[in-house]
Amino acid sequence: MKRLALFFLFSLAIFETYAQGCSDAGFCTMGAMRPSQIYTRKINFKLKALEVNQYRGKTTLSPVVNVSTLDFTFGINEKTNFQIKLPYQYVNGNLGSTSSFGDISYSFTRNVYSSDKFNVNATLGGKIPTNNGNLKDGSDTEFTSDNTEQALPMYYQTSLGTWDVVAGASLINKKWMFAFGIQVPVVQNNENDFHYEDWDNYHSPSYIREYDLATSVKRGSDIMIRIERAFHFSNLDIRIGALPIYRFSKDQIKDNAGDYHKLDGTTGMALSILGNVAYHFNTAHSLKFMYGQKLLDRDVNPDGLTRHNVISLAYVVRF
Template sequence: MKSKIITSIRSVGSVQKHQKNNIKIMGKKLFFITVLSVSCSFGFSQGCSDAGICSIGKGFDSDEKEVKNNIEVAAIFGTGDANITYISPYIAYTKRFNDKFSLSTKVTFSSANGDFGTRAAFGDAYLIGNYTFKEVKEKQWSALAGWKFPFTSSNLKINGFALPLDYQSSLGTFDLFLGTNLKYKKWDFNAAIQIPVFNNNQNSYFDEFSASDDFPTTNLFERKSDALFRTMYTIKLENSKFTFKPNVLFIYHLGEDTFENQFGERQTIAGSDGLTINGNLISVYQLNNRNSIELSLAAPFLIREIRPDGLTRGFVAGINYRISF
């Protein structure tokens, strides 16, 4: 009888020790997630490339094979230079034709509010194709190609006054996207390039004729290409509907942008090229097999010297609802 009591006590002690270890492991995971989330929330002063290259990685998502359709509805809140705030909803649809090929479309809208006033308009439409290769030894490659089509020529005005690109809903360029992704276990590594192929930017903002000194001249603006490298790690909590995807993005602007001055001469904007590094935390809550809610927090760690294209986000938060069928 005494032996049974001792065995029982040992068993209870073992269970308690195991529970404590689980709590410690869970605590470490939550601490890591919290630290990353805070670091994303209180970054420096330049956000993701609104030109679109940051968001095309959605085309690399590997959904369940039996799911053929995805619809996403999202709203994004951001802060920029000169106390500008942004609200940017979008709707997206993805069609999986087979185990290898899928096609995604997206339409964006943007509302910018600041000292100049409020201006809202549709931004861009995207068409992205994704091809997934056969998995070999836990490694799976994907290839991506697509286009971005602007809804405006980036010359929206308020009361007849020209606005800088920070207030525009699109950069007015037709852009080509090319990318590739490597998925290995819980890691994703993707690289992409965004090339402005056709420029329809008709912006007419001159800093010299404006009451504000916050924005550079962008009259008839011409933008260079962007290159991106992203690394992401997926954390799925045991017996939980939560998934966390911390990731880091390196975006290099491949040249100095230009504008046309008041004398009709094309002029280079010094310091507009260079590297931006963004931190991002994606949190996904799976409501059921076909519905999920996603929260994304992002902010920069390193910025370019000058961002005449208006891609000046100090903090970005987005919420996304996805339904699959």
């Protein structure tokens, strides 16, 4: 059984298919909202865990997003823990490439209720930008109007450029997990100045205009719901679930006069179905694989968060 499980996991990891994870700004893997949480009758948040995660996502256009993340969780006491995620992101597409540290996320999670049947946990945290979301690429200057570096669309950016507040809660039992979260940008410091006319030399003007403008974009706020069903087989956990994310306030960008206006089509639901497989070598070491598929997306995505598909592989050490 162990050999079969390992073969299954590594076969999926190298297979040339990518699937949707979550088209959001990162809060679906924070604290109480993170997937594949294990129910125990007696929670001890004093345990520490280090997860090394490799993520690959194909956007709805040409850019492919790769993210390597160190995800560290350590207990403050038996009821409360602290999580910090440190990502390094590199993006490659038809217009060029970028690489840099991604936005740093942090969260405090507390167990607010525990019983023989279920646990309830709550999370409060945030995200810190690592740049202003206006990275440029110098390798393809022949595409630009004056052969100089020009700002790339948000699809290529390694940071959203905003300071966000995140909150959420989850209910977990042996078979089910239900989670709810909200993410609100509180400091809108994004300065992206990608403009169509700056890329006049590109051989396909129609392709350039497939990227939504995000001139100094003010991102809207999101809510998410995670529903997950677990199936346990000795050392192997298999989980299937759904992840709807709803943007309830419109994104805004600056027009040529320097005034902000709200964008139609930026609110609505992005819906994914997800599959997670985890093999636990022992109580301290686990290997996790995530696969999913996008079913619905918002019509307009100036922040570049939409994904056609993603895949991730992670190794977890608890100590």
